[in-house]
Amino acid sequence: MTDRHLAIDLPSVDLIDAPAAVEPVDGESLAPAVTRAARILDVMAERPGEPVGPSELARRLGLPKSSIANICGALADAGLVRRIGTGFALGRRLAELGGAYLSTVDQVQEFYDASRQLPTGSEETVQFAVLDGLEVTYLARHDGRQPVRLTSGFGRRLPAFSTATGKAALASLDEAELRRRLAGLTTLLQPTRHAHRTVDELLVDLDEIRRRGYAIDDEETMEGVVCYGIMIPARQVGEGPCAASITLLKVRATAERVPALVEDLRWLAATLSDPLRRA
Amino acid sequence: MTDRHLAIDLPSVDLIDAPAAVEPVDGESLAPAVTRAARILDVMAERPGEPVGPSELARRLGLPKSSIANICGALADAGLVRRIGTGFALGRRLAELGGAYLSTVDQVQEFYDASRQLPTGSEETVQFAVLDGLEVTYLARHDGRQPVRLTSGFGRRLPAFSTATGKAALASLDEAELRRRLAGLTTLLQPTRHAHRTVDELLVDLDEIRRRGYAIDDEETMEGVVCYGIMIPARQVGEGPCAASITLLKVRATAERVPALVEDLRWLAATLSDPLRRA
DNA sequence: CCGTACCGTCCAGCATACTGAACGACCGGC
DNA sequence: GCCGGTCGTTCAGTATGCTGGACGGTACGG
Numbered sequence: 378m379t380d381r382h383l384a385i386d387l388p389s390v391d392l393i394d395a396p397a398a399v400e401p402v403d404g405e406s407l408a409p410a411v412t413r414a415a416r417i418l419d420v421m422a423e424r425p426g427e428p429v430g431p432s433e434l435a436r437r438l439g440l441p442k443s444s445i446a447n448i449c450g451a452l453a454d455a456g457l458v459r460r461i462g463t464g465f466a467l468g469r470r471l472a473e474l475g476g477a478y479l480s481t482v483d484q485v486q487e488f489y490d491a492s493r494q495l496p497t498g499s500e501e502t503v504q505f506a507v508l509d510g511l512e513v514t515y516l517a518r519h520d521g522r523q524p525v526r527l528t529s530g531f532g533r534r535l536p537a538f539s540t541a542t543g544k545a546a547l548a549s550l551d552e553a554e555l556r557r558r559l560a561g562l563t564t565l566l567q568p569t570r571h572a573h574r575t576v577d578e579l580l581v582d583l584d585e586i587r588r589r590g591y592a593i594d595d596e597e598t599m600e601g602v603v604c605y606g607i608m609i610p611a612r613q614v615g616e617g618p619c620a621a622s623i624t625l626l627k628v629r630a631t632a633e634r635v636p637a638l639v640e641d642l643r644w645l646a647a648t649l650s651d652p653l654r655r656a
Numbered sequence: 657m658t659d660r661h662l663a664i665d666l667p668s669v670d671l672i673d674a675p676a677a678v679e680p681v682d683g684e685s686l687a688p689a690v691t692r693a694a695r696i697l698d699v700m701a702e703r704p705g706e707p708v709g710p711s712e713l714a715r716r717l718g719l720p721k722s723s724i725a726n727i728c729g730a731l732a733d734a735g736l737v738r739r740i741g742t743g744f745a746l747g748r749r750l751a752e753l754g755g756a757y758l759s760t761v762d763q764v765q766e767f768y769d770a771s772r773q774l775p776t777g778s779e780e781t782v783q784f785a786v787l788d789g790l791e792v793t794y795l796a797r798h799d800g801r802q803p804v805r806l807t808s809g810f811g812r813r814l815p816a817f818s819t820a821t822g823k824a825a826l827a828s829l830d831e832a833e834l835r836r837r838l839a840g841l842t843t844l845l846q847p848t849r850h851a852h853r854t855v856d857e858l859l860v861d862l863d864e865i866r867r868r869g870y871a872i873d874d875e876e877t878m879e880g881v882v883c884y885g886i887m888i889p890a891r892q893v894g895e896g897p898c899a900a901s902i903t904l905l906k907v908r909a910t911a912e913r914v915p916a917l918v919e920d921l922r923w924l925a926a927t928l929s930d931p932l933r934r935a
Numbered sequence: 936c937c938g939t940a941c942c943g944t945c946c947a948g949c950a951t952a953c954t955g956a957a958c959g960a961c962c963g964g965c
Numbered sequence: 966g967c968c969g970g971t972c973g974t975t976c977a978g979t980a981t982g983c984t985g986g987a988c989g990g991t992a993c994g995g
Contacts, residue, residue: 409953474754481745573663
């Protein structure tokens with residue numbers, strides 16, 4: 378099975394050119410233990426599975442070792458974290474809570490339905506994501522029948538400016554909002570050599586996307602993989618714009634196939650936008 | 657689309673006959689704020705989407721209102737919770753963390769591969785779950801092509817003694833462990849009238865399962881829906897036994913189809929047990 | 936229109952949870 | 966086999982975060 382499937386492992390975090398500061402000190406006024414717990418989970422999420430001990434956590438977070446140990450103990454009791462030997466890693470309860478959250482996003486449920494019935498029946502991998510700042514979070518994925526599979530399902534964060542979903546969502550922002558999010562940013566970290574390197578390049582691309590109606594990620598996230606994305610207005614209250622995308626190997630993305638892919642995307646966008654559609 | 661799909665909404669939590677005590681007081685010695693935060697998340701997970709305010713949380717948890725407000729503020733800053741008006745609900749970061757956790761469970765990744773290639777190509781809905789105490793948590797699901805869809809994906813918890821996955825996993829426990837988990841339990845809450853009502857009934861069923869090699873949930877979880885489950889030994893260190901199941905409408909589960917379903921299950925179990933198989 | 940009841944937020948005093956250093960165990964290396 | 970380094974755990978003192986009451990706003994019902 379696995380030999381028939383090419384597993385594509387997307388590059389990991391830290392793709393955004395962090396503006397220097399390594400987070401010196403900030404909002405630790407209210408319930409600091411909770412804020413610290415969240416930061417502990419963040420560290421564990423960087424390399425899930427790898428257990429981390431109190432000492433390493435204390436070093437990376439700049440916090441007292443015993444405080445970390447206390448918090449980890451509480452997290453373990455709650456199931457949010459599990460003990461591996463003497464260290465800690467993300468726990469199963471997070472999957473339960475994450476699933477509970479996803480069940481509240483109507484568009485995710487509808488996406489699963491819709492992605493199995495694309496009008497052209499193209500059966501490529503299709504994903505659903507939401508924009509958050511300058512990153513996109515993937516909330517759902519439907520694997521096609523192609524012997525190519527993206528590793529890891531939902532929950533992954535990728536930079537918005539190098540993904541089809543991210544660019545499609547960014548292009549839907551108004552000028553002021555876009556400028557606000559890009560403030561202080563000049564150069565962009567490049568996941569691959571095809572990705573935009575400057576904000577100006579990105580802005581030109583966003584203009585094209587607005588004209589064209591959909592976004593293209595031409596090996597910007599990963600060599601050999603292309604992605605077509607379209608914006609989907611968020612229906613949930615506080616959420617940013619969403620997007621759907623179709624992912625396929627570049628060798629399969631011939632010019633004659635693009636119209637069908639775009640048709641699928643347009644249909645997905647229309648379907649997931651319809652406020653009358655309720656599960 | 658939705659009209660072509662029958663959405664099955666499984667019954668919700670609280671199916672286990674709680675042994676009286678509503679959790680009077682317990683481990684709140686280490687980092688109480690973290691423990692409280694976890695309990696807040698638990699409350700929100702009961703009815704995801706429905707925002708809850710500090711007052712209601714304080715009432716249900718028996719904690720001071722202002723403490724709750726502080727913790728919720730910290731949770732919101734971390735993205736684990738999102739503000740809806742003046743209340744709070746589960747936040748997107750939980751989906752990211754949950755996805756990170758799931759990516760650490762090798763068997764989940766392999767399940768997604770394997771479930772698309774069942775030997776008989778039966779294309780029914782198949783799920784993967786792990787036993788935890790007397791409940792099972794569903795970690796992955798592959799929807800078949802049938803116009804029947806279970807609502808909500810992974811992360812759902814259901815009682816072990818009324819589900820095919822749960823019973824298959826329970827049957828793999830040794831006598832002592834089983835007795836320990838069932839200690840103090842006599843009657844079982846029945847999700848449907850077909851479910852076992854007493855521990856003795858359950859034990860008889862578990863014996864049959866051990867002889868037969870797979871478990872049957874004959875409308876015990878939901879009227880009109882049957883489920884076949886098989887145990888899969890956990891490969892991860894601290895985890896309990898796992899199980900896979902095939903779900904289908906009772907009207908489709910004719911006697912002549914059962915052998916094929918069982919063959920699929922056996923193949924799944926063999927595939928996901930093989931320690932050589934690595935993503 | 937007004938009263939009431941409830942909610943979410945704010946603030947100061949006190950109890951409590953956090954800190955930091957010391958302990959014992961473990962591992963790896965000169 | 967000895968020793969330096971690192972780890973996770975423990976414990977008492979103190980600074981810190983939690984508590985409960987009061988405040989202003991809102992929605993509902995009279």
